Amino acid sequence: MSVKQYIQNNQEKFLNELFDLLRIPSVSADPKFKNDVFAAAEFVKDSLEKAGADNVELCQTAGYPIVYGEKIIDPSLPTILVYGHYDVQPADPYELWDSPPFEPVIKKTPRHPEGAIFARGSADDKGQFYMHVKAFEAMMAENAMPCNVKFMIEGEEEVGSANLDIFVKENKEKLKADVVVVSDTHMISLEHPSVTVGLRGLAYMEVEVTGPNRDLHSGTYGGAVANPINILCKMIASLHDENNHITIPGFYDKVEEYSKAYRDNLNKAPFDLEAYKKELDIADVHGEVGYTTIERVGIRPTLDVNGIWGGYTGEGAKTVLPSKAFAKISMRLVPNQDHKEIAKLFEAHFKAIAPKSVKVKVTPHHGGAAAVVSTETPGYRAADLAIQEAFGKKAIPTREGGSIPICALFQQELGLDPILLGFGLDTDALHSPNEHYGVKNYLMGIETIALFFKHFKNEVVQ
Amino acid sequence: MSVKQYIQNNQEKFLNELFDLLRIPSVSADPKFKNDVFAAAEFVKDSLEKAGADNVELCQTAGYPIVYGEKIIDPSLPTILVYGHYDVQPADPYELWDSPPFEPVIKKTPRHPEGAIFARGSADDKGQFYMHVKAFEAMMAENAMPCNVKFMIEGEEEVGSANLDIFVKENKEKLKADVVVVSDTHMISLEHPSVTVGLRGLAYMEVEVTGPNRDLHSGTYGGAVANPINILCKMIASLHDENNHITIPGFYDKVEEYSKAYRDNLNKAPFDLEAYKKELDIADVHGEVGYTTIERVGIRPTLDVNGIWGGYTGEGAKTVLPSKAFAKISMRLVPNQDHKEIAKLFEAHFKAIAPKSVKVKVTPHHGGAAAVVSTETPGYRAADLAIQEAFGKKAIPTREGGSIPICALFQQELGLDPILLGFGLDTDALHSPNEHYGVKNYLMGIETIALFFKHFKNEVVQ
Numbered sequence: 001m002s003v004k005q006y007i008q009n010n011q012e013k014f015l016n017e018l019f020d021l022l023r024i025p026s027v028s029a030d031p032k033f034k035n036d037v038f039a040a041a042e043f044v045k046d047s048l049e050k051a052g053a054d055n056v057e058l059c060q061t062a063g064y065p066i067v068y069g070e071k072i073i074d075p076s077l078p079t080i081l082v083y084g085h086y087d088v089q090p091a092d093p094y095e096l097w098d099s100p101p102f103e104p105v106i107k108k109t110p111r112h113p114e115g116a117i118f119a120r121g122s123a124d125d126k127g128q129f130y131m132h133v134k135a136f137e138a139m140m141a142e143n144a145m146p147c148n149v150k151f152m153i154e155g156e157e158e159v160g161s162a163n164l165d166i167f168v169k170e171n172k173e174k175l176k177a178d179v180v181v182v183s184d185t186h187m188i189s190l191e192h193p194s195v196t197v198g199l200r201g202l203a204y205m206e207v208e209v210t211g212p213n214r215d216l217h218s219g220t221y222g223g224a225v226a227n228p229i230n231i232l233c234k235m236i237a238s239l240h241d242e243n244n245h246i247t248i249p250g251f252y253d254k255v256e257e258y259s260k261a262y263r264d265n266l267n268k269a270p271f272d273l274e275a276y277k278k279e280l281d282i283a284d285v286h287g288e289v290g291y292t293t294i295e296r297v298g299i300r301p302t303l304d305v306n307g308i309w310g311g312y313t314g315e316g317a318k319t320v321l322p323s324k325a326f327a328k329i330s331m332r333l334v335p336n337q338d339h340k341e342i343a344k345l346f347e348a349h350f351k352a353i354a355p356k357s358v359k360v361k362v363t364p365h366h367g368g369a370a371a372v373v374s375t376e377t378p379g380y381r382a383a384d385l386a387i388q389e390a391f392g393k394k395a396i397p398t399r400e401g402g403s404i405p406i407c408a409l410f411q412q413e414l415g416l417d418p419i420l421l422g423f424g425l426d427t428d429a430l431h432s433p434n435e436h437y438g439v440k441n442y443l444m445g446i447e448t449i450a451l452f453f454k455h456f457k458n459e460v461v462q
Numbered sequence: 463m464s465v466k467q468y469i470q471n472n473q474e475k476f477l478n479e480l481f482d483l484l485r486i487p488s489v490s491a492d493p494k495f496k497n498d499v500f501a502a503a504e505f506v507k508d509s510l511e512k513a514g515a516d517n518v519e520l521c522q523t524a525g526y527p528i529v530y531g532e533k534i535i536d537p538s539l540p541t542i543l544v545y546g547h548y549d550v551q552p553a554d555p556y557e558l559w560d561s562p563p564f565e566p567v568i569k570k571t572p573r574h575p576e577g578a579i580f581a582r583g584s585a586d587d588k589g590q591f592y593m594h595v596k597a598f599e600a601m602m603a604e605n606a607m608p609c610n611v612k613f614m615i616e617g618e619e620e621v622g623s624a625n626l627d628i629f630v631k632e633n634k635e636k637l638k639a640d641v642v643v644v645s646d647t648h649m650i651s652l653e654h655p656s657v658t659v660g661l662r663g664l665a666y667m668e669v670e671v672t673g674p675n676r677d678l679h680s681g682t683y684g685g686a687v688a689n690p691i692n693i694l695c696k697m698i699a700s701l702h703d704e705n706n707h708i709t710i711p712g713f714y715d716k717v718e719e720y721s722k723a724y725r726d727n728l729n730k731a732p733f734d735l736e737a738y739k740k741e742l743d744i745a746d747v748h749g750e751v752g753y754t755t756i757e758r759v760g761i762r763p764t765l766d767v768n769g770i771w772g773g774y775t776g777e778g779a780k781t782v783l784p785s786k787a788f789a790k791i792s793m794r795l796v797p798n799q800d801h802k803e804i805a806k807l808f809e810a811h812f813k814a815i816a817p818k819s820v821k822v823k824v825t826p827h828h829g830g831a832a833a834v835v836s837t838e839t840p841g842y843r844a845a846d847l848a849i850q851e852a853f854g855k856k857a858i859p860t861r862e863g864g865s866i867p868i869c870a871l872f873q874q875e876l877g878l879d880p881i882l883l884g885f886g887l888d889t890d891a892l893h894s895p896n897e898h899y900g901v902k903n904y905l906m907g908i909e910t911i912a913l914f915f916k917h918f919k920n921e922v923v924q
Contacts (some may be wrong), residue, residue, distance in 0.1 A: 027779030066839070090780055159778055186682070200681060204779045211741035213743035215558070215894035219662060219864025220648070222794050223764030226748035229789075230698065230767050237699035240692070281675035286688035286819035302685030305692050307783050312790060316491030316621055316826040317666045318552055319792055319865075320893050327691075328774060329779055331685050357748035365779040383661050395713045402681025403781075431782050432677035448690045 003450045006138040013442055015106075015117070015165045016136050017047070018442070020105040021086075021126050022119040028064060028087035028159045037155050038336050040086040041065045044153050047133050050138035053151060059171075060102060061163035064155030068174075071140070072148045079148040080453060081177035081454030083135075083406065084129020084184065085157030088121035088371055096433035106439060111189075116436040123424040123437035127263040128183035129153055129444060131423070135449035144450075146433050146457040150177055160204075160366020161406050168413050178460060181452065182411045183445065185422030186430075187329075190440065193381050193391045196420035198298065198399030199407055201333030201370035201394065203342045204306075207350060208361040209235070210324045214414075215311075218321040226357035228325040229310045235353050236327060239303055243289035246303050246331075248349045252350040254336040258299055267294055279427060302332045328365075332401060339367030339405070368405015371418065378459035379419040385459075386421075386451035390444055421452065465912045470601040473635035473905055476596050477568075477579070479509070483548075483588050484566040484581040490526060490549035490621045499617050502548040503527045506615050509592070513599035515613060519634075525627035526617030526649070530636070533602070534610045540922040541610040542915060543639035543878065545868065546591020547619030550583035551893045560910060568901060573651075573889050575754040578898035585886040585899035590645035591615055591624070593681035593885070593904060606912075608919035619646075622666075622828020623868050630868075630875050640922060641841040642872045643914065645907065647862050647884030648892075652902065654732050655853045657845050660760065660861030661869060663795030663832035665804045666768075669812060671697070671787045677773075680783040688819035690787040691772045697815050698789060701765055705751035708765050708793075710811045716798040720761055729756055731860055733742065746802035759863030764794045772893065794863060801829030801867070818881055831865015833880065840921035841881040847921075848883075848913035852906055864892075 001009070025035040026040035032222040041058055044067040048056045051067035056338045064087065072079070081301040091101035099105050104119035117127060132151070152175065154164045168175060185196040212221070241247050258266075271294055277285065288295040296302070310325030312318035324344065331346065335340055354360040375397050387395040400420075406419045423445035429435045463471070487494040488502035503520055504798065506529040511517045515531030526549065534541070553563035563569050566581035594613070601607045616626045630637060647658040673690040674683070703709050720728075733756055739747065749758040758764070772787030774780035793808065795801055809824040816822040829859060836842065837859050849857040862882075869880045885907035891897045 029780065030776060048914075053830065090774065090778075092774055092776060092780075093677075139534055149673065159781075162685075177507055189641075195723055202681070202781070204781070206779075214741075214891060214896070215555075217864060217892040217894065218764075218766045218768055218792060219664070219794055220759065220862065220888050220892065221742075222766045222792075222863060223693065223762055224749045224757070224758040224863075225742060225744065227766045229770050230702070230750075230765075233695040233698040233767065233770070234702075236692065236695040240696075280678075280683075280687060282673065282687065283821075284688075284818040285686055286673075286693075286817065287686045296686040297682065297684070300678075300685055304680045304684045304689045305695065306680055306775065306780060306784075307775045308691050308695070308787065309771045309775040311767065311769035312552065312554065313769045313771040313788075314492060314552055314554060316552075317668075317790065317792070318491065318554075318620075318768060318893065319664070319666070321766055324769075326775075330680060330684075330779070332681055356746040357744055359745075400682065401684060401686075402679060426682050429676060430679040430682065431721065431780060432679065434676070440832065 003138045003144050004447060006142050007443065007446050014446065018127055018130050019104045022121055023102055025102045026087050026155065026203060027090050028156050029090050037064050037087055041067055041155055044086050046122060048151055051133055051137035059167060061167060062301060065161045066164060066167050067153040068151065070150040071145060073145050077147045079150060079177040080456060081150045081152060081175060081180040082132045083182045084132065084153045084178055085125045085155065085156040086153055087158050088126065089124065089158050091120045093433065097192055098434055111425055111436040115439045117439060118434060118436040120435050121430040122435055124430040124435065125157065125184045127437040128424065128437050131183060131445040131449055135446045137382060139453060140449055146454045150175065162366065164406060165409055168409055172272060172414060175414055177416060179419055179456060180414065180416045181419045181421055182404060183421050183423060184404055185420045186424040186426050186428065188270060188396060188398065189425060192396055192411060193387045193393065194396040194398045196400045196422060197373040197375055197397040200401055200403050201337060201339050201368050201372045202330060202366040202403035202405060203333060203339040203346065204330040204365035205343060205346055207327050207329060207361045210323060210359040211357065212323055215323050216321040218319040221321050225321060226355065226414050227321050228358055229322060231355060231358050232325040232327060235350065236305060236354060244287055248343050248345050251342065255301060255334055256336060263295060266399065267292055269294060293368055298399035300332060301302035301337060303329065305329050318379060332403060333370050335370045335372050337370065339369055343367055353405045368403055369408035371411065373417050373420065377417055378456060379417060382452050382456035383419050383421050385455040386448050389451050390448040463604060465600045465604045465606050466909060468604050469905065469908050476908065477530050478490065480589055480592050481566045483592060484583055485564055487564045488549050488617065489552050490618050496710060497524050499549055503529055503617055506548050509595050510613055513595055514602035515521050521629060523629060525625045528626060528629050529615040530613065532612040533607060535607050539609045540919055541612060542638040542918060543612045543614060543637060543642040544594045545642055545644045546594065546615045547587045547617065548615055549617045549620050549803065550588065551586065551620050553582045555895065561898055573887055574900040577901045579901060580896060580898040582897055584897055585890040586892045586897065587619065587646045589679055589899040589904055590884060592912055595647060597908045601912055601915060608916045612637065624828065626868060627871055630871055634876060637876055639878060640919060641881060642876065642878045643881045643883055644866060645883050645885060646866055647882045648886040648888050648890065649884060650732060650858060650860065652886060654858055655849045655855065656858040656860045658832065658862045658884060659837055659859040661833045661837040662863055663799060663801050663830050664792060664865035664867060665795060665801040665808065665829040666792040667805060667808055667826035668825045668827060669789050669791060672785060672821040673819065674785055677785050678783040680781040683783050687783060688784050690820055691784060692819060693820050694787040694789060697812065698767060700815055706749055710807050712807050713804065716796060717763060725757060727761060729754055731756060731858060744754050760861035762798060763796050765791065767791050784791065794865060795832050797832045798836050799832065801831055805829055809864040830865055831870035833869035835879050835882065839879055840918065841879060844914050844918035844921045845881050847917040848910050851913050852910040
């Protein structure tokens, strides 16, 4: 039986196993799910062992463990390092989910006529890293492993991978490989398979604006005492100018300006603006003047408020002038923008623009550098060939707006260019209610990954 | 025994009874306290009956009942209508209370060296309307009622008094009186007793800004799709110009500009800016350029965000570009500004400034007109004389920033100028955590109210 045959024969099993993993609410950002995150790590460990990996272990960190496992069939053959994460984003707001986030179900959608798995983590990243475990299982079952593999599946990607950073730096020998492959991105569509070759970096900040030392009656004090919500809004508003350029001094200093030829080429990727607006139900897109939508998410840095809160947010009306207002603000960065430097620029600027009537506290959350991947490597060529064999057409190299900060870590610490072999779609509602992942994407992903192993070995050993 | 003696002998009883009332969490804004609001109405009914009122009833409305009771000792004597409210503001955020909001305790504070009652509603308005019930009890017990009284205590003041409006219009004969007295404001201090002669009106709006039809991944879409939080901040920020004038077209059209003499007189009220800033722990006040703090809260309209929320507000970081953002925005109005007209101006402007990339919904909550009370009436003179007798000094007429929209209702529908005989302090944390009301203020208030009855009768019947 071939690897492809094995995958076809085991579709139902592969889906059921993934469902079991998706039922574990491994939300790393929220301490109340602590036991579940640990349970997910155990699940991954068991899966790797059952698939045939050796030396499987939970590598303890200051936070959640990193699951490691390997199969060295021949030290002289090339080694593929697989990275993924078993933690998921918080599922809030729960009320916007059509089915419970941790009870996976398959439903059809316009973009997934053959069905998609609805569950938090289905696409990001449980459904995607688990393809590697299953592709590995298939190759092992069929005695068809073409090269070595090492798995490193972490549980803190959604909260900044701080402990992975330490782990990688301390375990360079253990993690030695010829390529690292990550399935945590999306492709344009199954009809236009693509490989991500650029990712944005991230600086994520939390700000707190304090006016008076207690909540006040807005009648007695309104108009005389700084309202921290009004002030916070004014400060946030001022972070973009009328052209939607970011106003933080120095923010663009290291941002590369691309040639017209480069931008023209980027804009050749299949993209239907009308369909995009219709799908999101928006009358217009909104972004930096002078750039197309593809450019805005691909090659330009951005600043978004991810959350804001303050004052009375319950039902009805409460005439309070609150003491405090808060926001979570993140910036997507492009290559050369250092996320720590940007965090510092943000903090200095945000404090500088605060009026004397309030106090401001700025706390950086996690951050990460942007990444650009060369298409002139054995890894990229192997990915392209695997896609050609599975999908019948060449991969389109794309630049994606999201951030996988650990890509820069792999480049710097392990000297490995990551291959971003993602199979989700941009409409899969990652980080949103009703996250889903196409059943066909999952199964074709498993097949493509097995093909990637074959082609990578051929590209390296010639 | 004199009325004063009766009050002194019953201090402990008066406090204990108020505590029982404060233990009922009658939050009208939140449906989960529905039974408690009804329980508070029953409590008020019982109290009036026990104090000696006749025809006590719960007047049913579409919302919470209005408690009515009366004592007509002689139809030829003047009648005082007492208004108050038994509902309270929500107690959120609970975690900022030093003691539970519905478990009253007496603690000393710098401004209340003889102790203050800490509980939601202690000052607003349970502790204040209950003074009237107790003054009435004392006068009845001592056979010293100088004139008639009618009580009208409602349960929806904190949510806009919509049903009181209907009740008053439909019961003009029943409510016929010579004056209406309301204890729901504050005085400067026990050393500087004052009577409020001006109140601001209120227009309270809720806004919803919708960007994309679902929460999105801020990496994949950030910078290309309008973020409703960023947009909402920009819209809110634009509602004030650089001088903190409100930018809504037509907003100031009916705002009276006062003469220098008037403003100079207003600014003569005892006010210590340094103490004010210190007490609130702010480095500077913040308001409309060209006006003093007293003017900003007394004679100028304002716009405050009372609550804002959107996106991820939990612990840690979530890189979401949310679908929606919300805010509660209220405007304090001055005489001649019609709250319904202002609500319309706000709505039109807020929709006009929204970019095409978002949808905006504006919902008005309750509103009410501003009120100015003449000092040339028997009611005001009686209040002044009562204060002189109780405090040993003349009352200072003041203008307060808060709103009691029903004042305008009483003026229009009943032809009565309300006497705003409040005994709280501006530092009593109304609408805030740790709301409190001075024990001495409560007891002196009861005494002053009984004196007001005596002086009012004398002022009218000469």
